[in-house]
Each structure stands twice: as C-alpha cells, then as structure tokens.
Amino acid sequence: MARDPFCKSTTDCSQCPKVTEGICVYRKLSRGQHFPKDKCTQNCILLMIKGELLINSEEYPGTVLYDRQFILQAIGSKMELLALTEVEYICYWFNELPVVCPARYQEIIEQAEAPITYTPMVMNSQLQYLVTDLASYLDEQPPCGKFIELKCQELIFLIITYYPLPQLRAFFYPISSYTESFQYFIMQNYNKVKNVEEFAHLGGYTTTTFRRLFRNLYGIPVYEWILEKKREGILEDLQHTKMRITEISNRYGFDSLSHFAHFCKDSFGDTPRALRKKAANGEKIGKLPD
Known part of the structure; x- marks a missing residue:
C-alpha cells in the first residue's frame, strides 16, 4: 500500500534520538543475495512482504518463505538466508516483547509446546496492512523511533490476539524453551564462577549478550x-x-x-x-x- 507522496511530516526529527535504531529493519534483497548462517543475538520475527526467501535454521531447515508468511527465531539460534527471487521483508529484533495484553501472552507461554514440524504463520488482513505500512515508514529517512515503537506494540497485539491458541503455543515455543534452559544454566553454575566474564564464557555467550539475557530474565544486573x-x-x-x-x-x-x-x-x-x-x-x- 503506497503512501501519499504529499503526506510529509512538518516536524524536524533530526535531533530526536533514534531509540529503535536496528530493532525493526526493512530489507530489500536482490535474487541470489545470501546471509551466511549466524547466531541471533536477539529474538527475531521475520515478516515476508514480497518474494521467496530460503531460510535454513534448526526450526526451519531448508524452508522457503513466501509473501505474507512470518516466523520467529529465538535468541541464540542460528539462521541462514538466501533470496531465491527479489525479496522484501521486515525483521523485528527484540529482547522482551512489548506486550499489550500480558494475561493472554502469559497463557501462551505457560502452555507453549514444540510442534512436530515448525510451520510459518500466515498474516491475516489486519497484520498484512500493518506490515506493509510499517515498511513504508521504515523506508523514510530517518523514521520516527517513537512511532515505530508504537507500531511494534500493535504488531505483537495483532499476533497474540488474532490467532488461535494452538498456533501461538507452537510459534512462541522457541522463546519459552530458551528462557527455561538459560535459567537452568544460571541456577546450575552461578556458584562456580568468580565474575560475569567467566560466567558468560562458560555458557558460550559474549559478555554483552549474557548481560542482556540475564537482565531480561531477572530484572537486575548479573553482578x-x-x-x-x-x-x-x-x-x-x-x-x-x-x-x-x-x-x-x-x-x-x-x-x-x-x-x-x-x-x-x-x-x-x-x-x-x-x-x-x-x-x-x-x-x-x-x-x-x-
């Protein structure tokens, strides 16, 4: 959905801090463009707008994503991408979801279970309109960070409230399982280490990633x-x-x-x-x- 070219902001946003820089990314790939397998340092929801994108990860091995499909990859997972055609998509990177309806989200996480086979979700009309419009805003220079934050809240609201619980249990399972395994690692090893750097190294994390994961889980600095x-x-x-x-x-x-x-x-x-x-x-x- 193209935006009206005459609808322009009259506010000078050049001095506004880019509070969401790198959190929500709109990408256009040419055919054959390749991103080698790399470890996700945050959780990621990938939302397809156009084209065919081959993804290779533990949850989605050799899976082709098409228009309107979207998937979730948990922090720590490894993901490889290859554009089979010209591709447009949005990656939403996050540590914690901006949950508008915490009761609904808690219900999903508590009942999350691994599916036999991971299947990409398909955008309904409300979500498709939002994602298409969000791409237009992200294409602006510079996009308004605060506005994008609000759109990300709307994005998560539409996902957790407009889809049936069985689908959402499987979709969010990678996040729930990762949180549980990380917490188990913390409780098993905290009394074996002398400092944060040693703790991070023991788990195979960079110190920065470990600090971020820990604060998201416990709400205080690891030290x-x-x-x-x-x-x-x-x-x-x-x-x-x-x-x-x-x-x-x-x-x-x-x-x-x-x-x-x-x-x-x-x-x-x-x-x-x-x-x-x-x-x-x-x-x-x-x-x-x-």
Missing part, C-alpha cells in the same frame, strides 16, 4: 544477582553447616581468607568466625541494610 546469591549461601553455610571457613571461602570463589573476611564485614558487619559464633549463641545474623 548484583551473583553477589546476593553468594551472601545467601554464605549465611546458610555459616549457620547450618560444619564446613570450615576456608572451605566456604573456596566454595564461593574468594582468592584468599582476607578477601572473604572483608566481604563478610561489608555484607554482614563482622568476620566469618565472629558471625558463626554469634549464630551458635542464638544471635540472628544477616545482611546489613543498604
């Missing part, structure tokens, strides 16, 4: 979360186990007993031995107020 978990574990071990102070220090990755003692003084107001003695005498020990 703060690790420190809080260490404090909880140290208090538990000092009060309810007979582990030696040296063992506790090593368990939580401290380089020396002096470093461990300094951490305990900052966090709980006293040395590990003094805290254990207080606990043995029936005194309550805990984290100092912030």
